Amino acid sequence: MARARIRVLVAKPGLDGHDRGAKIIARALRDAGMEIIYTGIRQTPEMIAEVALQEDVDVVGLSILSGAHLELFPLIMEQLKQKGVDGVIVIAGGIIPEEDFPALYHMGIKAIFGPGTPTQQIVDYINKVMAEKAKS
Amino acid sequence: MARARIRVLVAKPGLDGHDRGAKIIARALRDAGMEIIYTGIRQTPEMIAEVALQEDVDVVGLSILSGAHLELFPLIMEQLKQKGVDGVIVIAGGIIPEEDFPALYHMGIKAIFGPGTPTQQIVDYINKVMAEKAKS
C-alpha cells in the first residue's frame, strides 16, 4: 500500500463505443497523479478482471452507456472474485438509473457517478478511500 | 318555445376584463342565427340574473378567467333561482380546471367548454339542448 501512485483501471465493458466519458475520467485521474490503465472499448468481464490482476490495480472504473450494467457488472464482479482481485475498489459511471443503484451497491460497486459529475469529485473520492484503506 | 330565434345571454361575472373569448363566442352564436345579449365585463351575480330575467333568455353563457368560478357561479345560480329564471340553460367557459367540473355540474351548470373548443361545438350543443327542450 506504500506505493507512490494509485493505479486505476478504466474499462468499458460491453459493446458500446461511447468512450468520451471514460477518456475524460481517465485523463482527469492521470492529471491528478494516478497511474491509469485504459482498456479501450468492448471489454469482456473476463478481460477486465484479467487486466485488473495483471496490472495490480487499486481501483477499477467501469463506464457504460448501453444500459447493460445490470447484466454485465455481476459478471465482472464474479470474474474479479474468481481471479482473487476482489479487494480492488470498483466504481462506475455512465447512464445508470438511480433505481439501479441499490442493486449495484449490493453486488459490491462502491460508488456510482452520474453524468455531469465534476471530475474532481471522482479524484477526491478515490484519494479518500485509498487513504482510508491505507490506514486500516 | 316556438319563437324563431334562440336568445343567449353572454355574461362576464367578476372583475376580470379578458373578454376575448366571450366576444368570440357571442359573435359565433350570433353568426349561427341566435340572438345575443352581451353584458360586457364586471357583471355581478345580481346583474346577470336580472338581465336573464328581463331579456327572457334561453341560455346563459358565463365566461370567467380569474379563477373565481367556484365562488361566483353558486351566487349566480342562486340569483337565477330567486328571480325564477332557473329554467334557463347555463353553460360556462374560460379557465376552469377539470377537477372543478363535478362541483359545477352539481350546482346546475349544464356544460363547460374549455379553451380551444371550436365555436361550432358550442353552437351545436345549444341547438341540440334547445331542440330536446322543445320536444319535452
Place this chain on the structure above:
Amino acid sequence: MVDTLYTPEDIAGLDYGDSLGYPGEYPFTRGVQPTMYRGRLWTMRQYSGYASAEESNRRYRYLLEQGQTGLSVAFDLPTQIGYDSDHPLARGEVGKVGVPVDTLEDMETLFQGIPLDKVSTSMTINATAPILLAMYIAAAKRQGVDIAKLDGTTQNDILKEYIARGTYIFLPRHSMRLTTDIFAYCSKYLPRWNTISIGGYHIREAGSTAAQEVAFALANGIAYVQAAIDVGLDVEAFAGRISWIFQTHNNLFEEIAKLRAARRLWAKVMRERFGAEDARSCMFRTHIQTGGSTLVAQQPLNNIVRATIQTLAAVLSGIQSLAVASYDEALCLPTEEAVQLSLRTQQIIAYESGVADTVDPLAGSYYVEFLTDTLGAEIKRYIEKIDSLGGAVAAIEQGYQQREIQESSCRYQSEVESGKQVVVGVNKFTSPYPKLTRLLRVDPGVERKQKERLARVKGNRDQAKVVASLKNLEEVARTGENTMPAFLECVEAYATIGEMCDILRRVFGVQREFLVF
C-alpha cells in the same frame, strides 16, 4: 404574406446609417445600448403574485434564490380596480390572479426581507398605480431606503385598459392626470423609476395582430407624452423614464421585426414629433412577457416549446427585461416547478445558446430587414389613422382600436377553426395526453384571512389621521395639484385602497365600458 425568397434586392433601399445605425445610437434599431447583453444581460423578471402578501413574498424570495434578477408583482383584481378585499364586488377574486394589497401593511409584508434598494420591482398596476407606488415608497422608507435609489416600474398605462384589459376605474381624462402626476413626482423624487410601461402586451392578448399591438401602444405613448407636455412638463424631464411592455408570439421573425421597427419608430416620434434632443428621451426600452394566450391546455408540455421560441424572439430583438409564461398557465396559476422552468428557459438562452454574444445578430438579413420595414410602414399607417381620429383617447372613445382588435381576433379564430392556422395539439396532431397532476390552487381560506387582516389594520390605525389624510386627498383631487404627496400621506396613515378610490370615484366619476361587440 411572406415570400418564398428574399435577396439583396429586397433591401436595396436600406441605408445602414438612417435605417439601422449603431446600437446605442439614434434611431436605435439595433438596440438602445452599445453592447447590449455583452454589457449586462436582460433582467429576468417572472410575473408573480397570488394568495396573500406572505405567500407572494415567499415566491419572490424563491425566485431570487433561483437566479431571477428582478421582481414583477401581479396584483389581484380588487386591488387593480380599487376595492378593498371586503367589498362585495371582491367576492371570489381576492388573491386569485395576484396578491391582494389593501393597505401599506400588505406592501410591507410583500417585501419583507427584500431590500428595496437592491432589487428592481415592476408592478402591473394601472388605475390605482399612484396608490401602489405610494405604498412602495412608504415601504421603502420604513426599510430605511433612500427613495431616490428606488428602481422599478409602475405599469401606469391606463389607455390600454380601456382598449383591452379592463381594469380602468375613472374617465380617461382623470386617469391621464394621475398618470402624469406620477411622471412629475418621479422626475423629482424617484429619478431611476420607470414611471410608465406602455403596453402592447394586453392588446395582443385581446387578439390583435403584431402590427396593431405596436401601433396602438405607440399611439397611446404619443397621447401620454402629449398629455405630459400639456400639463407643462418638459419632455426631456420625463421621456427618458418611459418604458414599454410587449409580448412575443410564435412567429419568430415577425416578432423580432416588430420590436426592431417599434424601436426605430418611437425614436423618430420622439425626435420628429416632440422635438426630443436627448438620446435617452428617444430610447425605446422594453420588457417582454411571452404570449400567455399562445399557450394551450392540450398537451401542456408543448407550451415549453412555444415559450422557448418566444423567448428567443424576445432576446434576439434586443430587450431590457423578460418574463416567460409558464407551461401550466392555460390550466392554473403557475406552479413553482413551472415558474422555475420559465426562469431556466431564460437562463439556458442567456448562458447556453450563444444568442446573447453579439448585438442584434439578425441585422442585415434580407428577410428580417425587409420585414422590419414592412411592419414599420403598417404601424405608421395605423398611427396616422389614430391621429386622424383625434388621437388615442378620442379613438378609444369611438371604439376604433377595440373594433380593429376584435376583427383580428375573429379572423384568427376562424383561421384556427378552418385549420388554416395550425395549433399543434388543438386542431392538428391531437392526441390524449397525461394530465398535469400538480396544479396550483389558491386556498379558499385566503379571502377570509385577508378580510380579517384588513379589519385588524383598520382597528389598529389612528382614525383621525386617516380621516384627515383622505380629506386632503379629496381636496387635492379637486384642485388639480399633484396627487402623489396626498396618496403618500393616506398610505402612511394606513388608509385602504378602497377608501382612497371611493373618494376618487366620487370626484372623478366612473367610466362605463366602451362596449364594442
Place this chain on the structure above:
Amino acid sequence: MVDTLYTPEDIAGLDYGDSLGYPGEYPFTRGVQPTMYRGRLWTMRQYSGYASAEESNRRYRYLLEQGQTGLSVAFDLPTQIGYDSDHPLARGEVGKVGVPVDTLEDMETLFQGIPLDKVSTSMTINATAPILLAMYIAAAKRQGVDIAKLDGTTQNDILKEYIARGTYIFLPRHSMRLTTDIFAYCSKYLPRWNTISIGGYHIREAGSTAAQEVAFALANGIAYVQAAIDVGLDVEAFAGRISWIFQTHNNLFEEIAKLRAARRLWAKVMRERFGAEDARSCMFRTHIQTGGSTLVAQQPLNNIVRATIQTLAAVLSGIQSLAVASYDEALCLPTEEAVQLSLRTQQIIAYESGVADTVDPLAGSYYVEFLTDTLGAEIKRYIEKIDSLGGAVAAIEQGYQQREIQESSCRYQSEVESGKQVVVGVNKFTSPYPKLTRLLRVDPGVERKQKERLARVKGNRDQAKVVASLKNLEEVARTGENTMPAFLECVEAYATIGEMCDILRRVFGVQREFLVF
C-alpha cells in the same frame, strides 16, 4: 470568439452569386431546393428502436399515427457489430440501445403492416450495412413491393466508427469495399436509396467542435467518393445519392452557419475536386439529430428548451430530415410521451413558428454570413491538414482525428468544470428537481425471447440453402465481386447476421481499436 457587433463592413467581401447564390442552385449555400419547406416540409423522423422487432414495430406505427413522416431504425449493438443475439459478447446488450435483428424474420416483423413503398426508412447501420440493407430489400420483396421504389438511407459510414462511435468490425479497406458495393448495387437497383449518410453527428457527440464535426465528416466524404471512383464507379452515378447526418448543439448561430458552410464547401469539393457536373451530385442533403450529449439528467424538462433551440437551428439552416432528441434521454430510452413531445417540437416549429415560410431567412445577416465564412475557412484548413496526412483513412490510422476530438472534449470539460461554460442545472442554477417517474426500461426477458426466436428460425430453415449461400458469400468476399447479391441470397435463406459476419471476419480480418488516449 464572437465580436460584440457585426456591420456591413464584416461582409464587405461577400459576392452574393459566388458565396450564396439562389437556393436550388450551386453552391447551394441557401439550400438545395429552390422553395425548400414551402414546397415540402422536412421529413420528421425520430430515431427509434428497442427491445424487439414487435415492440419497435408498435412504436413505429405509433409515431406514424402521431404525424411522423419517415422512420429511423435504431439497431442494438450486437446487430451493429455482427453478433447473433446468442453470442457470448451479446450478453446484456440484446434490445438495449436498439432493435435486435438476427435474421430476415426480425426485419419482416419490424415492418409488419408498414408498406415499404410508402414510407422512407433510415437505418443507423454501418459495419453490417449491406446485410441489413439486403434484409430490408428481401422484406420489401416479400411485401410485393418493387424494390426500385424503396426510399430511405443506410448510414453505411464506417470511417466515423473508427473515429468516434466504435461499431466497426473489419479493417478499413475491407469496410470501404462494402461501402462502395452498396453504392454500385443501389445505383443499379435502388435508384431512390440514399446509399450513405456520412456523419458528423457522432464526431460531435464524442466531443468535437462544430468545425471539426463538419471537417472530419467532409474528409470522410472525400474518402468515400475517391474510393468509389477508384473502383471504377462514375461519380455522377453515385454522388447524387450521398446524404449526411449532423447534429445541432445549443449555439444557435454557430450551428446554422456550420451547416450553410458545409453545403457550400461540399458543392465546391464535388465540382472542383471530383469534376461533378450534375447539380445533383453537388447537393449536400442532410438529416439532423439534435445533440444527445447536450441533454442532461439534472432538471430534465430543461432539455425541452435545449431541444427547441437545436431544432430551430436545424430548421433555420435548411435541412431535409430531422429527429429531435427526447428530454429523458440522459436518463433512459425515450418514453412514448417524450418521443411524442420531440415530434410535437418539430410540428410546432413547422406549423406555428413561421420559420418554414421563407427560404434561408438569415441570409444576409452580417453576423451569420461572417460566421459562415469563418467556419468555412476553419473547416477547409482541417480538410487540408487531413489531405496532407494522406486522406481520412490514413489520418484515422495515425489517430489524428481521434486526438483532435479528445483535445476538444477535454477543453470543453474543463470549461464546464471551471464554470466558464455554463450548463444550466449542472454547474449553475442547480436546484432539487422532481424526478421523472416514468422511465422506459427494456424488459430483462427480451434477451431470452430473442434467443428462443433465433433458435426457432434456425430450426425451421433449409440448412442446405444456408450453407450454400454462406459458401457463396465467402467466395464473393474473397474475389472482390459485389457482395450485395450474395448477402441477399444468404438473407433470403435466413442465414443469421452472425453467420455472415463470421465469414467476413475470417476473410477480412478484424480491426482492433486505434487506441488514442
